[in-house]
Amino acid sequence: xxxxxxxxxxxxxxxxxxxxxxxxxxxxxxxxxxxxxxxxxxxxxxxxxxxxxxxxxxxxxxxxxxxxxxxxxxxxxxxxxxxxxxxxxxxxxxxxxxxxxxxxxxxxxxxxxxxxxxxxxxxxxxxxxxxxxxxxxxxxxxxxxxxxxxxxxxxxxxxxxxxxxxxxxxxxxxxx
Numbered sequence: 483x484x485x486x487x488x489x490x491x492x493x494x495x496x497x498x499x500x501x502x503x504x505x506x507x508x509x510x511x512x513x514x515x516x517x518x519x520x521x522x523x524x525x526x527x528x529x530x531x532x533x534x535x536x537x538x539x540x541x542x543x544x545x546x547x548x549x550x551x552x553x554x555x556x557x558x559x560x561x562x563x564x565x566x567x568x569x570x571x572x573x574x575x576x577x578x579x580x581x582x583x584x585x586x587x588x589x590x591x592x593x594x595x596x597x598x599x600x601x602x603x604x605x606x607x608x609x610x611x612x613x614x615x616x617x618x619x620x621x622x623x624x625x626x627x628x629x630x631x632x633x634x635x636x637x638x639x640x641x642x643x644x645x646x647x648x649x650x651x652x653x654x655x656x657x658x
Contacts (some may be wrong), residue, residue, distance in 0.1 A: 505627025513603035515566045519588050520604055520634075520643055526573035527584030527630075527647040528555055533573075542571065553577045567641065569592040581650045590641040591638065596637030597621055604634055604643075 491620035513606040522540060526533045537544035537559050559571040567590040576583045605614045610632060612625035620637025633644045 493644045512566060512600040515563050517599035517603055519569060521643045523586035523588055523643050527645050529582050529587040531585050566595055580651055582651060584647040586645045588643040593636060593641040600632060601636055
């Protein structure tokens with residue numbers, strides 16, 4: 483009798499397990515999605531040559547955009563984060579003789595989730611410092627790091643990440 487009871491419990495656990503796992507994969511918190519989106523922006527704005535591949539592996543529909551100069555690279559990407567919102571990414575990387583300027587912006591219209599927690603998660607990263615302000619209209623952050631500047635906000639209408647990274651180019655022995 484005891485063995486039959488254990489078999490029933492084991493069977494119930496096996497039946498419940500896929501449903502529990504499904505629930506875990508379908509729901510993601512706003513802070514973790516916001517951090518992942520920022521990391522993708524950092525990948526593009528840093529000029530990473532594998533940014534498109536990284537974005538595709540992370541579930542983004544990413545592609546090169548035609549740039550008007552050999553000193554520019556432009557990218558776009560989008561991803562539907564079910565339960566959070568639809569994200570559009572635009573990135574531009576400009577090459578100058580002594581530095582590279584990378585810019586990335588992500589817009590999510592009508593985001594769902596805990597916006598203040600998402601902004602707090604970004605502001606809590608060790609590589610950024612700055613100020614977070616909450617008003618009746620939303621939560622806003624102005625942050626910076628050694629080579630980067632980041633504005634982000636969450637209000638009733640949008641969640642935005644706007645990142646600029648300025649990277650000095652390494653000069654070789656001939657000064658080039």
